[in-house]
Amino acid sequence: MAIIEVKDLEKTYYNDGVDTPVLHGVSFSVKPGEFVAIMGPSGSGKSTLLHLLGFLDEHTGGEYRFDGKTADEYSKEEISKVRNKKFGFVFQAFNLLARTTVLENVKLPLLYSDTPEEKWDDLARQAIESVGLSHRLDHESSQLSGGEKQRVAIARALVNDPLVVFADEPTGNLDSKSGKVVMDIIQQLSEKHGKTVILITHETYTAEHAERIITMRDGNIESDKRVEHRHIARDHFKK
Amino acid sequence: MTIRHSLKTALNGLQAHRSRSLLTILGIVIGITAIILVMSVGRGAEDLILNQVRGLGSRTIIIAPGREPTGPSSFAEISTDSLKLKDVEALKNKANVQGLKELTPAVMQVSTVAFENESVRKNVLGASELIAKILDIYPREGSFFTDEDIRQKASVAIIGSEVKEKLFGASDALGEKIKIKGRSFRVVGVLPPKGQVALFNVDDIVVVPYSTAQQYLMGINYFNMILAQSESEDAVPRVVRDIELTLRETHNIDDPEKDDFHVTTQADAAERVSAITSILTILLVSVAAISLVVGGIGIMNIMLVSVTERTREIGLRKALGATEKDVLTQFLMEAVILTALGGIVGILLGVGFSFIASLVLSKIFLLQWVFTVPLSAVLLGLGVSTAIGLTFGLYPARQASLKSPMEALRYE
Numbered sequence: 001m002a003i004i005e006v007k008d009l010e011k012t013y014y015n016d017g018v019d020t021p022v023l024h025g026v027s028f029s030v031k032p033g034e035f036v037a038i039m040g041p042s043g044s045g046k047s048t049l050l051h052l053l054g055f056l057d058e059h060t061g062g063e064y065r066f067d068g069k070t071a072d073e074y075s076k077e078e079i080s081k082v083r084n085k086k087f088g089f090v091f092q093a094f095n096l097l098a099r100t101t102v103l104e105n106v107k108l109p110l111l112y113s114d115t116p117e118e119k120w121d122d123l124a125r126q127a128i129e130s131v132g133l134s135h136r137l138d139h140e141s142s143q144l145s146g147g148e149k150q151r152v153a154i155a156r157a158l159v160n161d162p163l164v165v166f167a168d169e170p171t172g173n174l175d176s177k178s179g180k181v182v183m184d185i186i187q188q189l190s191e192k193h194g195k196t197v198i199l200i201t202h203e204t205y206t207a208e209h210a211e212r213i214i215t216m217r218d219g220n221i222e223s224d225k226r227v228e229h230r231h232i233a234r235d236h237f238k239k
Numbered sequence: 240m241t242i243r244h245s246l247k248t249a250l251n252g253l254q255a256h257r258s259r260s261l262l263t264i265l266g267i268v269i270g271i272t273a274i275i276l277v278m279s280v281g282r283g284a285e286d287l288i289l290n291q292v293r294g295l296g297s298r299t300i301i302i303a304p305g306r307e308p309t310g311p312s313s314f315a316e317i318s319t320d321s322l323k324l325k326d327v328e329a330l331k332n333k334a335n336v337q338g339l340k341e342l343t344p345a346v347m348q349v350s351t352v353a354f355e356n357e358s359v360r361k362n363v364l365g366a367s368e369l370i371a372k373i374l375d376i377y378p379r380e381g382s383f384f385t386d387e388d389i390r391q392k393a394s395v396a397i398i399g400s401e402v403k404e405k406l407f408g409a410s411d412a413l414g415e416k417i418k419i420k421g422r423s424f425r426v427v428g429v430l431p432p433k434g435q436v437a438l439f440n441v442d443d444i445v446v447v448p449y450s451t452a453q454q455y456l457m458g459i460n461y462f463n464m465i466l467a468q469s470e471s472e473d474a475v476p477r478v479v480r481d482i483e484l485t486l487r488e489t490h491n492i493d494d495p496e497k498d499d500f501h502v503t504t505q506a507d508a509a510e511r512v513s514a515i516t517s518i519l520t521i522l523l524v525s526v527a528a529i530s531l532v533v534g535g536i537g538i539m540n541i542m543l544v545s546v547t548e549r550t551r552e553i554g555l556r557k558a559l560g561a562t563e564k565d566v567l568t569q570f571l572m573e574a575v576i577l578t579a580l581g582g583i584v585g586i587l588l589g590v591g592f593s594f595i596a597s598l599v600l601s602k603i604f605l606l607q608w609v610f611t612v613p614l615s616a617v618l619l620g621l622g623v624s625t626a627i628g629l630t631f632g633l634y635p636a637r638q639a640s641l642k643s644p645m646e647a648l649r650y651e
Contacts (some may be wrong), residue, residue, distance in 0.1 A: 083562020
């Protein structure tokens with residue numbers, strides 16, 4: 001059964017009496033553990049789609065079914081809970097808390113969970129270890145490089161052991177080397193940890209790290225294909 | 240999210256903007272400081288005046304001319320010349336008033352008192368020799384004037400220690416001639432320093448026979464008041480009643496509503512003082528409260544700026560699972576911590592300033608001032624500042640909690 005199921009999904013922004021349609025009815029579904037890239041130029045609606053899928057915004061038409069339930073069936077509190085427990089977000093701009101240590105940043109989602117506090121430290125440390133930043137535990141986020149910041153953000157996304165990781169242009173602000181490290185970690189999420197990964201990018205090369213690419217144009221799906229020659233980020237480190 | 244973590248999160252948020260947080264609470268600090276200061280000084284003043292009133296002695300009864308003032312319009316009806324010598328004679332009659340120990344008529348006027356080239360303006364009290372017993376003031380040098388002096392309208396005077404100091408310095412005053420309103424008086428006694436006794440600062444007073452004062456200094460045939468002392472405290476109500484009945488008879492008054500005199504005891508006076516100081520304190524506290532409202536608006540303003548500035552943080556927290564309630568609690572908590580902190584600082588400053596004020600009043604103005612901070616003031620300060628945080632923090636916190644996570648994350 002699909003974990004994410006989208007049918008004729010529409011989104012129109014209403015602003016000062018002007019309607020701006022962004023999504024014109026898109027349909028697709030994602031199976032658990034699948035690694036899907038949503039690709040398209042800016043303005044194609046890919047970010048809007050990610051916001052709808054991540055329960056960060058509400059659609060205006062069609063249907064979105066997550067984990068068997070339609071979006072409308074979730075109450076406000078349940079939506080917060082889903083974002084907290086089942087989703088992990090990685091943003092282009094990292095969005096770490098300033099003047100806060102790596103450990104505290106990673107703990108942030110635990111603050112809003114029902115996980116007992118004595119487990120927080122261990123969970124956060126494990127997540128930080130999985131992105132290879134154990135030596136940076138007590139550094140403040142401002143002392144980190146861009147690549148390290150994004151790895152902290154990934155650790156934060158993983159700390160509650162989510163079902164789905166949404167990554168919005170995760171390499172957009174990084175140099176190519178850091179980008180590859182980040183892409184490797186994201187690939188591992190899907191390969192090793194069995195997470196469902198939704199990756200938003202405008203770069204074909206980055207998208208080709210996924211198993212499947214949905215290409216968007218002008219609020220519609222232009223194509224939805226499996227990737228034949230996948231890039232494996234790890235290969236670069238072996239050379 | 241637990242309260243402990245909301246608290247920690249809020250504290251971190253405030254710490255990130257330390258100087259702004261401090262400036263924000265300044266209004267609250269000043270308001271609470273003012274309230275504590277006003278309440279402490281108000282209570283001190285009340286205690287001071289009450290002590291003076293108690294200094295009247297619980298057995299002392301004051302009879303003053305005119306009806307007891309009940310409102311602004313009744314002041315016009317106050318007659319000042321209703322107490323005459325025949326009233327004093329009637330009151331002295333045991334058949335009229337039982338249980339009365341001492342009684343003296345009194346007149347008072349501020350007059351120029353001069354010796355050689357020195358001249359001062361002092362309270363001149365005209366009374367009978369019995370004032371010494373009623374106020375418990377006996378000359379440390381010389382002696383009090385006598386009954387005979389009163390009959391003769393003798394020009395003799397008893398002077399307070401400060402008056403003596405001013406006019407004579409270290410030299411002897413006894414037997415010297417001083418001039419009161421240009422008339423010569425022989426100094427027959429000097430009072431010991433005793434400070435405030437009942438209505439009078441004994442150190443700063445000149446006492447002369449009332450008959451002399453009436454005829455030669457003031458040119459009147461009535462008294463400003465009659466001071467009486469009952470034999471015991473228990474007898475006071477009965478004595479007061481007898482005095483009223485006697486005076487009504489001598490003044491031909493049937494209706495107590497038309498009394499042209501009023502009788503005051505320590506208990507009455509204390510009650511009135513408390514009423515007046517409470518009203519004054521309430522008035523001043525209300526003024527201070529205005530600064531708290533202004534401070535509260537300042538808090539609201541800064542919190543709104545803070546919410547806007549931290550839009551991305553709010554979006555992030557919501558994306559990570561914070562509910563509207565979590566965000567609301569966080570920002571409300573920040574506001575309440577700010578104002579409660581302002582309240583605590585204000586209370587400390589208020590207590591400090593009150594203490595300084597008490598030092599100044601007791602050491603420089605030589606008042607019998609006791610430093611007190613009413614517990615009610617402290618609780619009010621804490622309560623009000625917290626309430627301000629809740630009230631003025633609610634709107635910004637609500638704005639924060641309602642932000643859509645997507646729009647908040649996109650905010651530049």
